[in-house]
Amino acid sequence: MYDFSKLKVLVVGDVMLDSYWMGSTKRISPEAPVPVVVVDSEKHVPGGAANVSMNISALGATAHLLGIVGDDKAGKKLAKILESSGINVFFDVNKNAKTIVKQRVVSKQQQLIRIDFEEGFKHIDSVWLKEKYTALLPNVDIVILPDYAKGTVHDIQYFINAARKAGKLIVVDPKLPDFTAYKNTNIITPNYMEFIRAVGPCKDDQEIDSKAQKLIKDLNFDIIALTRGKDGIDLIRKDKKTLRFKSMAEEVFDVTGAGDTVLSVLALSLSAGIDIEHAVQVANLAAACVVKKFGTATISIKELHRVLELNKVFPEENVLSREQLLQCVVQTKAAREKIVFTNGCFDILHFGHIKYLQQAKQLGDRLIIGVNDDASVKKLKGPSRPINSLEHRMQTIAALQCVDWVVSFSEDTPFNLINAIKPDVLVKGGDYTPDAVVGADVVKQNGGEVKILEFVEGYSTSNIINKICGVLDK
Incomplete structure (x- = not known):
């Protein structure tokens, strides 16, 4: 819009x-009760x-x-x-004709006088x-x-x-x-x-x-x-x-x-x-x-x-439908802001996720998170997952200060979403190579870049689940 x-x-x-003479004023002229400006810069x-x-x-x-x-x-x-x-x-x-010039004399960001040169x-x-x-x-x-x-x-x-x-x-x-x-x-x-x-x-x-x-x-x-x-x-x-x-x-x-x-x-x-x-x-x-x-x-x-x-003219919520998100993307690109995209299941949010997302945010102006819906998580992680529903996972991610917008996707990969957004930076964590990241070709063809960030060692949703199950078994 x-x-x-x-x-x-x-x-x-x-x-x-519009021309400006700018300088310091430290004394009054002996010739008349007016300040003396020592001009040290000008702009037009x-x-x-x-x-x-x-x-x-x-x-x-x-x-x-x-x-x-x-x-x-x-x-x-x-x-x-x-x-x-x-x-x-x-x-x-x-x-x-003569070009109209408005000449201002300024000291300490205070305009002292304006002199107009104009014949019209x-x-x-x-x-x-x-x-x-x-x-x-x-x-x-x-x-x-x-x-x-x-x-x-x-x-x-x-x-x-x-x-x-x-x-x-x-x-x-x-x-x-x-x-x-x-x-x-x-x-x-x-x-x-x-x-x-x-x-x-x-x-x-x-x-x-x-x-x-x-x-x-x-x-x-x-x-x-x-x-x-x-x-x-x-x-x-x-x-x-x-x-x-x-x-x-x-x-x-x-x-x-x-x-x-x-x-x-x-x-x-x-x-x-x-x-x-x-x-x-x-x-x-x-x-x-x-x-x-x-x-x-x-x-x-x-x-x-x-x-x-x-002033809340943008959507107040940052959990958006795909249509709402793409409207925001248009506005953001028009503002020449850098869009960063990453995706994941984010089933149980942990310290590793937070550090990863904070690093991703530092790569641009807007961070968009694509979240797998429940059916795609089940395909990826097995019938016992997800632990948390899509709505709860999205709201949890959206609550992070570093996250601007959250959107879900139902496909096996986020390719269609990435193709629609065409982010400036595509981020993935782990031991991927840039060319192996889904959507990398789309991003690069549009002048963007792919960044691989290291996960924080020792933190994963699976480890947390296994640890909880181990405690319960005892």
Whole structure:
């Protein structure tokens, strides 16, 4: 469900370079009552629509970015950073424009001042930009239009209408005070200040809802996702009760770029088939993660999966059916996490098992255990086994901290299960050779590896059973 790797996104809007001068502050200037910063480092990150595309790429989707820059060092630096992040960059490098730069001076992770270098692009009618947009449109799933009111999409209805005709999902982040400019958009994501600039002051939630419903009807919006900072996100749909999602942020360090993250995660989630209520919940959690970071930041697919898991968006139980497990495997691979698989009967769990599984867990991020069902154990071990039922064996294994997911299999070997999972690491214990392990060929063909771990000497289920029987005989 959270695999965005097959999605292609077209982002069109105002791109900018966010630059940071960072250093120490130990004295006040004798010239004016301002701190003196001794700059010892600097960094440059994409901002505006470019940060939206960085979020899209970090979440595993393919991002195409259209924008305007000047024929200058800042524009070249911005393009280089974006391309190195795997983004397909299509810039109108315009001699009549200057790349927008937001220069921040920072000391001890505290922003002291921001200096903006911008003329905007309202004087530029980029025919090339529209032609490129039209050419790219048929091959994408989503169109995102982050409008920062700098002029790149000053004719924004052209972009909305073209996407609408092509049947694409359109998501707009508005900046203009008159939302008429964005009519016929599927989803619009204003923050609270942008919203009240458009509709006027609102004394309470009821008035927010009323004015939002009027916008939806008058301007043919499908959804307004209203971001309200510490008050979370309001999901407003035509003639439906507003759903309010409380902010999940426990710690707010820097809100720069949080709106870009909401925009990106919401658009991708909907295109991936996630229902709108769930999509807003996911976007809300993603924003809570980003505001803990300093400066213009993104969230990776791996971070997103972690925060979803912590908030129980992943299955709460770790004893899963094969179908449930394969869903989790898709999500885990999309997060670029390393999957480790091993299997066994685990009839009477003992110290040797625990040491073996702890070692297996250290080989990756997720440890999956395949457990023989009762009938297959009987075939392997004889008619007196298993001692413990499949349900009890799985629940016992699942209780170990090192184990992520447990699944059963009924075949004589776990080959079919291994073939479905295609783990990064296949683990077996004992005196096997890697080539003799069931499923080794499948794992190796997919770029994985087979690891043989030594059993802890003196520990086995059979020994424990024999010891118990010996005591009883006496």
